[in-house]
Amino acid sequence: MGSDPKSECNVAYKAYIAAGGHSAYATTFYSRVVDLYIICGTKLNAPSQKAAEEMALRNCQAGLTRWKLKTASGGCAISASK
Known part of the structure; x- marks a missing residue:
């Protein structure tokens, strides 16, 4: 996450x-030397933890597709899940 508290990924993480329910937060791997941006995705209050993780990953991947980005460090991964 960046240092701007109002950035989309900071807002999504908060x-x-x-x-309160099953939720997950996914983000691209971040390498300060190579990648200048972070893409994230969330799913809040899903029916299960697995469903939350799957949707968060899909949302993150959709961001990469939407913005036509490729990260040097790879795709998206679950950063937090409950």
Whole structure:
């Protein structure tokens, strides 16, 4: 996550923390030397932890597709899940 508290990924992570149900937060791997951006995805209050993780990963991958980005360090991964 970047240092801007209002960035989309910071807002998404705070929403993940606040969610009471099964939720997950996925983000691209970040290498400060190579990648200048971070893409993230969340799924809040899903029916199960597995469903939350699958949707968070899909949302993160959709961001990469939408912005036509490729990261040097790889795709998306689950960073936090409950």
